[in-house]
Amino acid sequence: MAISVQPETTPEREQLSAPRLRMKQAGSERGHFDGGWWPRSTDLVAELPALSSALKQWVGPVTSVSYHLDTWGPTARKVRVGDRTVRLEGFRFTDPHTITVIGSGSRSASLLVVPPEAPRDAARAALRSVVDEEPAASAAEILSRNGISPAL
Incomplete structure (x- = not known):
């Protein structure tokens, strides 16, 4: 008889798979962005399932x-x-x-x-800025204002 064991779902495990995403509220001024995303890596294929779902x-x-x-x-x-x-x-x-x-x-x-390697506090601030700041702010402006170098 085979026993099937499912991996335990913990808040930490769910948090690791959930996309780090903030979206503007419906009806808010759109501007350059509808939201902001802080991926965990530069592997778009690996990041896409969670982002797509969200x-x-x-x-x-x-x-x-x-x-x-x-x-x-x-x-x-x-x-x-x-x-x-x-x-x-x-x-x-x-x-x-x-x-x-x-x-x-x-x-x-x-x-x-937001670049995956961005420090956590700066990345979270940048995500908040995307939904709260003036709609005309560019990516470089938002990242720079939050202490993240926009250089590639």
Whole structure:
């Protein structure tokens, strides 16, 4: 007789898998960003399932993600996320600290990306700034104001 053991779900384990994401409230002035995201790594494929799940209420099922090629490690052009195929579209002309997530019905979310290596307090402050600061602030301005070097 085989016994199936499921890994214990602890708040710490859930916290490690939950995306570090803040989104603006519905109806707030959009500006450059709809929210901010602090990924744990530069492996977009590994980060995408949790982000996709968290963004479902804003964009629906994710169909594509555009990103800056030099910000993320090498990645495939298409990946499976759950039961869907997601196109990953890398460009050099986009802001290195921004990704755009497109979902069903062409709904999209533009996110400021806080570098994974950013100190915790500075990263959290930057995420708060994205949703609280003036809409015209650029990624470099938000990161710099919060003590994070926006240089690649």
